[in-house]
């Protein structure tokens with residue numbers, strides 16, 4: 487492997503001892519009711535992410551976001567609705583043994599019963615995608631997760647992307663690929679018929695997730711990439727820092743970027759794509 491895991495990643499460390507599981511679970515609906523639980527419920531209602539008889543594969547990387555997502559789904563089943571089933575899937579792309587151990591230990595402690603499966607993605611990507619390994623890795627990872635979810639009889643795959651991922655992606659697209667597009671909270675799979683992808687953390691801010699994880703005393707997997715951790719992180723980190731900088735002068739700038747994605751005024755756009763077709767404002771001039 488060309489590089490070792492973790493270089494270039496922000497490392498999240500716990501603020502104290504690991505708290506008892508019951509306390510961690512309770513904090514989700516008490517201390518973090520407004521910033522985490524309420525926003526999770528809001529996204530589920532607003533985007534209709536869960537429907538009767540859904541079987542949802544919750545994708546666990548072992549990072550802070552997906553560990554929280556697993557606990558949120560479990561809480562929802564206990565304290566809210568019970569019209570859906572859950573499976574927890576964790577794909578091993580070729581982690582170091584100590585990273586794999588940490589993943590298993592955290593999931594055991596948090597009572598998240600994962601189906602852990604190998605994919606060998608790191609090796610394949612390292613061999614064949616020298617220049618842009620991240621793009622290929624993300625594509626292969628998505629495919630491997632869908633395939634496992636399908637095998638387990640699931641119709642939905644839940645990923646742990648949050649509010650900041652959404653606005654960072656929006657700006658990355660604008661700045662580096664010259665298009666206005668964002669990450670949706672729900673979308674139909676193109677390659678796996680009948681499967682959908684959902685993002686239940688869509689409205690939750692990353693700082694709230696960091697606070698939750700740090701105060702729970704859990705060491706999440708920080709950055710387990712063995713191929714291109716530094717390269718991948720850098721552009722996203724630049725955008726993250728830029729948003730932080732801009733927030734000093736306009737504290738709601740993140741919310742404004744987010745709102746813009748549901749407020750596109752096509753009457754002022756030169757061109758757009760829909761259903762694979764390209765349109766220009768002159769088509770209806």
Ligand SMILES: Nc1ncnc2c1ncn2[C@@H]1O[C@H](COP(=O)(O)OP(=O)(O)OP(=O)(O)O)[C@@H](O)[C@H]1O
Pocket residue numbers: 544545546547548549550551552553575576577578579627631644645646647
């Ligand atoms: N190896 C994996 N096995 C299962 N699910 C994964 C794996 N890697 C990523 N995912 C899913 O894809 C989501 C986004 O992945 P990404 O690498 O962007 O993670 P992240 O933003 O660091 O989130 P996390 O903190 O959960 O790792 C994760 O939250 C998780 O749901």
